[in-house]
Structures are given as structure tokens and as C-alpha cells.
Amino acid sequence: MFELIQAGGWLMVPIIGSSILALAIITERFITLRYSRVVPRGLLAQVWELVRSGEMTPERMRIIKQESPLGLIVVAGLNSSSHGREVMKESIQEAATVVVHELERFLNSLGTIAAITPLLGLLGTVIGMIKVFTEIMIQGTGNANVLAGGISEALITTAAGLSVAIPTLVLHRYFQRKVDTLVLTMEQESIKLVEIVHGERDVDFR
Template sequence: MELLVNLLEIIAKGGWLMVPIFLCSVVAAAIIIERWIVLSKSKTNTRHLMMKIKSLMIKGDRNEAITLCEKTPGPAAKVLKKGLLRAHREKDEIQGAIESAGKEEIFHLERHMGVLATIAGIAPLIGFLGTVTGMIAAFMEIQRLEGSVNAAVLAGGIWQALITTAAGLIVGITTFIFYNYLVTRVQRFVFEIESSSNDLMDLLIEEKLTENAYKREVL
């Protein structure tokens, strides 16, 4: 408890610029938690899903493949569903639907990531600004006292001015670490979307070629 009180006292001595730094930390924490939850819920075994879809398509059960995508969580399943719903259309139309759905899902995955990157960059700058203004105030006080100030008072003014830099760096570094972690996870989802989309297109093209060959044989 005493440690917490001392910490709050130190933060209070950092000045008013500690307020935006604190707000940055709150916003960053909220985004990190929200993105973590969203990405965790979106996790799925895309390779296993594609194997099931391929098996159903070989059996000619396209509707069951669509139902499977609806029941499966994750962005890749939603993109695959869009492609399956237009499987009877031309190749370009299917490709366009898949690309459009993919862009939409990637947009949802990357939501608020720009804010997180901004906080990672701006928090240390706010802290540095607090230190600069604090040092200016300290030297102005020294000038006012015409240099008659002891080392202890000077050191006190300097360490108080450095509080904001320390706070800004803590918030910025922590946010940057989580930002890179989340970006890596998003990139993994993007790869899964692109890979599964290509697999589906190959599957649908193969299906159309088989259908055309069968029609020629019948005729």
C-alpha cells in the first residue's frame, strides 16, 4: 500500500502532462485487450477447414460446405463462404467477391491498430515535452533566485522533470511491443485468408473444368 502511495505521489509530481500520458495508457490497454479478444475468437484451423470443404465439394454437396463456413469462426471462413455462394458464376466474378470479402475482413482485423501505433510513437514525445518544460521551469527558478540554490533543490527539480519522460517511455515501449505482437497475428490471418482463397479458386476452377468435360462427353 505504501509503495502504491509513493508511486502516486511521484506521478503527481510529474505535472499536468502526466494526464495525456495516463489517457494514452488507458486507450492503449483498452485496444490491446479488445484486439486480443477479437483475434482469439477468430482463430481457426484453416487447413482443416479447406480439407472438409474439398471433401464436400467432391461429393457435390456445395450447400453443406457453405453451412460449414457459416458455423466456423474466423475471417477465412467468411471469405470462403462468399466464394462458395458465387461458385456458379464466372471466374472473374468469383475472384472479385473473394477479394472484396478478404479486404473487408482484413479491415476488421486491423481496426484500431493505427491508434495503437500512434500512441506508441506519441507517448514518449509527450513525456519528453514534459521534461523540457520542467527543465525550463527549473532554470527559470534558478535565475529568479540569482543562482543561490543548493544542489539538493536543483536535483529535485530535475528528477521531477524527468518523471514524464520515464512515464512516456514506459507507455510507448509497452504499447509498441503489444502492437508488433498483434500485427504479427493479423499478418498470420491475412496469409490464411489469401492461401485458403487461392485453394478455393483452384478447387472451383477444377470443378468447372470437370463439369465442362462431362457436358462435352454427353453431347
């Protein structure tokens, strides 16, 4: 493996670095964007039961806020519920903006890695071919080993760049779609909370 990396030339260093960074981001996002962590099942029912029974203390609200992104949005809405429906909705939207920003954290970096690694591979291809033609100009076509070395460097960097870019691009799209789904779910839960608090719908958490 080391010989293969060495044969690819110095451009293998940023390609490998990009793959390590991509793997770290992917692992972190898989952990962070778990559905159970972002939108805990039964949270809205639990919160409403505490509100209805008068047991919703500032300490409980602080805990709910810290436990999940949906909890942060719900608490923001409850804190302003006494000021009317529109103010409550605005508070929820402001909290949701912060939550969405956190959910999309590192996704731009992942997209950038998916975009630049094939270009690094292409640059390696160009450099390798330049070496090949330079050697042809100097030595002619008689030295097959030198020509093979330049072509090998070109192909290795291209393959390495694509090997990093393809799975990174697929997972970048996957995480974007997952964030969209989570945001939609939180939006539906928030609307439900607003309508229940202001008596615009029956209590139904199914």
C-alpha cells in the same frame, strides 16, 4: 505511486490515459487475432464436404460466415462460384478487403500511442527544465529543493512516456506481423477453394 505521479506534473495524466487505452487495445487484439478464431482448423474441409454432399444450405452458410473471418471469405466465394473463376476470385478479394480492415482495427491507434507518449515525456522534460532555469533566475542556485523538484518532474515524465511507448511499439509490430501471417494463410486457403471448386486441383486439405 501517487506521490510519483503527482511529482511528474499534469503531463502524467495524458501519459497514464494513453497507457490505459493501449492496454485495452492490446487485450482486445490478443483475443480477436487468435489463430483459431480467424482461421479455424479444418474449415475448408468442412465446407467442401457440405458442398459435395449437397448439405450446404443458406442457414449453414450464414453460420459459417459469422463464425470467422475466413468463413466470411469462403462464403463470399461460394456465393459467386457459379459465375466462373474470375468472378469468384473478385468476390473473395472484396470480402478479404473487409476482413483485413477489421483485422487491422485499432492498430493505427496503438501505433499513435507508441509515437506520442515519448513526445509527451519529452515535453514534460522541457517543462521541468524551464521551471528549473526560471527558479535559478529568480532565486539563484541556493535553493536545492526547488531545483530538485523541477529536475524530478522532467525525469519522471520522460521515464513514464518511455515505459508506455516501448512495450506498445513492440506489441504494435507484433500485431502487424500477425495480421500479415493471417492474411497470407487466408489467401492460400481461398486460392485452394477456387481451384477445387473449378476442378483445377485434387481435393487436398493438408
